[in-house]
Amino acid sequence: xxxxxxxxxxxxxxxxxxxxxxxxxxxxxxxxxxxxxxxxxxxxxxxxxxxxxxxxxxxxxxx
Numbered sequence: 001x002x003x004x005x006x007x008x009x010x011x012x013x014x015x016x017x018x019x020x021x022x023x024x025x026x027x028x029x030x031x032x033x034x035x036x037x038x039x040x041x042x043x044x045x046x047x048x049x050x051x052x053x054x055x056x057x058x059x060x061x062x063x
Contacts, residue, residue, distance in 0.1 A: 001026075003037040007053040011038055 002022070004012045013034045014022040027034050044050075051059075 001030075001033060001037060003034065003041060013037070 002014045002016045004014065004022070006012075011027060011034060012022075012025045013027040013030060014024070015026060016022065
């Protein structure tokens, strides 16, 4: 499974093993799996000090 978010869109969930072209978004069919993967992403992002895209855009425009 793969969780994806393209700014400013919503999260998307794909089964890349069965859907290599990522054409079938499973976010509504598998909400619990999506919540789990989003939480794991947020944990990783916090540990890695990932800057939110919106924050980054503000920083860029203020310089």
